[in-house]
Amino acid sequence: MSHKENIDAILNSVERTIVGKREISELSLTALIAGGHVLLEDVPGVGKTVMVKSLAASIGAEFKRIQFTPDLLPSDVLGVSIYNPQQMEFEFRPGPIVGNIILADEINRTSPKTQAALLEGMEESSITIDGKTLQLPRPFFVMATQNPIEYEGTYPLPEAQMDRFLFKLKMGYPTRDEEIEVLSRSESQIPPELTAPAITLDDLLELQVAATDVVVDATVKSYIVDCATATRLHASVYLGVSPRGSLGLMKACQAFALIKGRNYVTPDDVQYLLPYAFSHRIILHPDAEYSGHSIETVLIDVLAKVRVPVIRTNSV
């Protein structure tokens, strides 16, 4: 299966640069194939940038990085029209958002106005400047990072904008052995952007199309909906998962099944991806948080309670 080979090639290529973190690579690739975006929430220095860079390099995509600061303006992200005196007209200089893979670093450190500029582009795959609509290149994949929100001097992303990310991931620190490996590799490491691409962009687009063909049975669809409903009805939850969340989860499951070499989605895929796809879309009751509930425990609870469909729907 050529899809499977392509996927393995990407993952192996990423693994050459990143030590361990196979899970994160897989999830990032899942989001990439599903056409979603990823929010990485972690402290600095755990390899977020390297991850994105190597992913971009492995698919031969154009990689852009935007470092968000409090004084960053929307035009710094989208681009600006400058008057060209020689041609006597305004000339559009595209901003860093026009690229295949964007690393939006520390997104919660900039003002909501700039955040909105990025997030709009993420959702629509196009930007509008001076009345002109510019289609962004495909694939278009944003990997945003944010410091944990407890930190000072941040503008937390509003719920509506959090909803636009398919996954929220946490890198986590490497294990001891992995960290040693990181140190020893750094001596002779070629930069990730210089590694030869494993596949072409066309291959990736083909993968994206293939993912939409992965079968999601009615029972699995109802399982996804049941889980989403369960988050809305859960006693500790103030705001549950939106239908956009269920849709995102289904697409992610399709991509993940493709990565796993299957042409159908199983409830295992749903269970595995659900925490990544749902955790940033839920808001708990304040008192639930004080009484020791966290989003993780709520989701574990939901998964334990919702019945997995194991019998054909036409049989009892």
Added chain:
Amino acid sequence: MKDVRIDKWLVILLYILAYFMTIEWLKPVAELTDTGHISHFYGFIGMSLLFGLLRIPGWIVVPIKVIYITLSLQFVFRGNEWLTSEALKMTVSDIAQSLTFIWSGQWMEISYLFRTGLFFILLWMLAYLIRFWIEYRKSIMLFFGMTVVFLSVVDTFTTFDASFAILRVMVIGLLLLGLLFPLRLSAKTKTKLPIRSYFNVIAPLGGLLLFVAIVAVLVPVKEPAWPDPVPFIRSAAGLGDSGNGQGISKVGYDPDDTQLGGPFQPDDSIVFEAYVDSRQYWRMETKNTYTSKGWIQFSSEEYPESQGSFSGVIGGQVLIPPRQRAEVEMYEPLPILPYPYGLQDLQTIEGLLYKQEIDSGKLTLNSDEPIDMTYQTEFVPPEYSLKELRETDMASLDSLRFEMDEFLDLPDELPARVNDLAQEVTKSSPSVYQKAQAIERYFGRSGFVYSRDEVAVPKENEDYVDQFLFETKRGYCDNFSSSMVVMLRSVGIPARWVKGFAPGQLNRDDNRDKYYTVTNNQAHSWVEAYMPGIGWMPFEPTIGFNGISNVNFDIEVAKDDEQEQDPIKRPEKKKKEQDQQAAKRKNNQESWLLQIIPEWLRSWVTVSIIAGGAVVVLAVGLYTTRKKWLPRVAVRQSRSKSEGWETFAIQYEQLLKQLNRIGIRKPAGMTLSNYAKEVDRMRGDDIMSTLTVAYEKGLYGQRETQQDWTELRKIWEDLIIETTG
């Protein structure tokens, strides 16, 4: 706020109900101990519960209760001076004395006053317990159950009649249980239940009570299938109920019948053998006076005696006089001779003279020695014309009333319900004969049981017949025959009680001659009733015995009696009946079925109970062992099906159910592959995962996938069969 008030009212209601339940404990005490001061106890219970309800602190309650107890005791035991200080002094010294008696172990010396005081303290504790049950445990089942048991015991073993009390307790108890349930529920969930939920509980509860009451009223009361255990328990416990001190009697002829009842031990020693062609009842004597406990022969005048020949006191119209002979060989000496009905002549081998008492029919020899010999009788079995029997009317008995006085006499203390029953049984029968027949048949149709052991003896104030007819419904010939005589007399038919022997066992000797062996077991009693214009006629009320009388069906019978009395017309009639039934069946099969099925069930009670029990046992057995045999059935079934996804899905689902049955449960939130891993981890291979992958492919993949169904079936069979071991 509203809810709290409801709770309060509910608790008050509960206390009131509990009060009435407690009162049920005291009522038998009042009746059985004839204390005249039971109201003090009622008041005390009420006061204790009220204090409990109001949660009055102990330092107020205890003095009030102590004062109440003291004053009550003084009122009961000191009479008029109960409010004086003298009485108080006496009470205190009484208590002190009783305490010293207790200390020294002289239990019997304790004064009545002190015992009553202790009873008060017992009630005090009971009130605490009730409070605990209602307010903390919120469950009154224990108290309820104990009350029912207490009342049943009291009802069974004492004179106290608790049948209505039990009904009251059932209603109160069910109400208490129902009302406590929402309280318990709300305590458990720590939530206040809305008012509606109380209605939700009370409405079905009320409905249920109503339903049970209606069913109880409508359903015919079936007699208990087992014998009344009380006499047995009492005799086993040595409760000395026999009264006359006689234990188990031995069966056989006994001239003394003043105290009937009590169990009999069988005795199959032969009394006599009779060479006779047909079954004969062996009459010995009759008795005329019923004493509520037994029978005596009471005569005002000297009996005229007849010698040599027999005077026909036995009635009956002889149509064809076939003179029969009976040769009787006595094995055991009897004071009087048994003889068949219609005796004409008697010859003894020794040529002894005999005499017969006219009124009792006793046949004795003119010798003081008990008879131990062989004698021959000639007799003509009486035959009765049905036509004449049908014409016997009660009016013609009136003229005989004075003459038959001794055969109509009943003890004054005979309970009225015996008479009521006799009237009820006979009310639809027009003639004397039919009335007698109705009573004769009554026993066999009303759940009476023939038994020689576990038969009660009437107590001092009980009537032998009344006890049998209404209490025990269990007995032997004496019970049945005495009851029939008494019932006949209550409706005004002259009747007397006959003793003798039943026909005995038919045998044949070496010459193929018929003879009947009569043992002590055949000692019997039956009934003779006087048919006006005809004479005395024997009846056999005892169930399990064949009748005596020889009725000649000599009349044109009415159509509805045809089947019973006209053997010649029967076949034709039968056919007609069948046709009718067939037609009926066609018309309304359902109602016919509804009629027939209970009829059938009733007539096959034992069989249907056993069959039903067997079916239940089989079903339970199959259900509990289903994990052993269901997979094998499934394997056999699936072998006959074509291979493919559909078959495999059924197989896999059966496997899931089977694993669930043998205890490997899948939590609702667990996926199949994780479950399969769990199962495989237990078993140590990967069969389940293999099957699961194949199943998932079909289930979630929604495709008719190409898989190795044969291989899958093989491993499925292995796995599912393995689970049965």
